[in-house]
Amino acid sequence: MKAHVLMKLRDTAVLLALLASLPANAAPTPIVVCYPGGPVSEAEANTAMAAMLRVVERVGEWPANSFSSFFTAKVDECRNLLKRQNPTFAITSLGVFLEHRDALHLVPLVQPRMKGATSERFRMVAQKGKFSSLDSLKGKSVGGTVFEEPEFIRKIVFSDKYDPQTFFALKPSRQAIRALRSLDKGELDAVLLSGQQYAALDSLQLKTPLATVFTSADIPLMGMVGNNQISTAEERGRMAKALQGTCSDSEGKKLCDLFGIEAFVPANAVAIEPAITLWKQGK
């Protein structure tokens, strides 16, 4: 009888150990989402991210809740999150990717394709006839949501030729529309816009005609990246494939449409390489 009880206890222990090792008991894989200049409410952003991750899990045939998101709109907090979570996958801006690429062994997995392109051009706009070049904006008030990442703007958008933090009187804004209204009223001298923001200018019906003072080279759009030291090529491939299928999924398509994303496509390493080189060369 005594031996029987001991056997039962031992069996229970073995069973518990087995259960503990099952994937179902594993904590969700963290996906850090860094969105400099994005919404302040991280709880809400994480709720929204969860909707997207459920689609990705379904398309990639992972069990529901295999992934969880850690969202931040602050660059400093992004650095902390990346360090603390050491995520297998992350959704980042190009600037965040470039900054952490070496330390976290990040490789791009997919890029979004928008209006047929996986790259964009940044443009500095001002009231028509007021400024003719970036040089003419020296010391002037310049705004835009993109200045949440000033090092990215300096090294990549301006190819290390202008340091926005010293060359302009920067007036960063979390709202592109607010910066453009200020420009319209003459309260700002110029606004730096992402490709998507520039393409939508006509929808604003501003009173004052605008002119483009500067246009950047093509800059790759960034999507999801993976840590190639803590993930296998197979895992990264599975994630990339799931994302590529997201915009063809019925629910995923709605999300993609909302973001203006036509599809996720395999990351083009050749197209991203010049940005990596520029970043390294930047002082």
Next chain:
Amino acid sequence: MLRHLRIQTALVLGLAFAGCASLPDKTVRFQGLSDCPAQTPATLLAQQQEFGPGSSTHMLQCALTVARESSDPALRRSALPSRLALHLAERNANTPQKEALANEGVSLAEQALAQGGGSDGAVHYYLAANLGLAIHDHPLQAADNLSRLEQELQKAMQISPALDGGGPLRLLGMLYLKAPPWPTGIGDGDKALDLLKQATEKYPAHPLNHLFYAQALWEVDEQGVLAKSVLATGREKLKTGPWGYNRAIWNQEFSNVAKELGASAS
């Protein structure tokens, strides 16, 4: 991709909007209504000001049951049935039932519009309020209904801005706060701040005007100190006003925002 993630905030339109034909239609059946007072469509309409957050659940269920069974044109084109559904949905802790009641509220408001109730701002307002509640946990449906919510709330604001303590201003402000911003959506932090500030100034008695304004101050401009002050004003209004069953629900919302401000604001 990240430049477009902000749209997701819009997907989280948690606090109040939505409705669409694709939403599930599962009518919530009430129990124990044998002792309902004798009511007719005419008496319901005559007593409609008595229904509110302070009404007992039983009283609201009795009234909604009469409304469900009525084909009286005056009642069907009024906002009352939709408002009854909203009050019941707001206080129901069971999520599927809450959503079913809110969906019913949307449907009842749509019927009111079909019956010629379009000139009544309350019909548009309660349609939007129920729609918001129905899609609270369904971000994709929320995204599908942003334009409709905006249109209904704009109509409500034009016709009856004072309704429900500045409700149209309050909900439209919240819609602009939570919707995806330009260039991908209708979200607009400046519009949100303007409408919600107006709501607190013109209708200071309603605690949610202060709660939502505090959220906008923080989310748009990270004005933590001012947001906390506005939140404190709202809490006072919540303690003293006739908020009945909504007091505990809203108190939780105040706590959630206070927690976020406390954790993030300097």
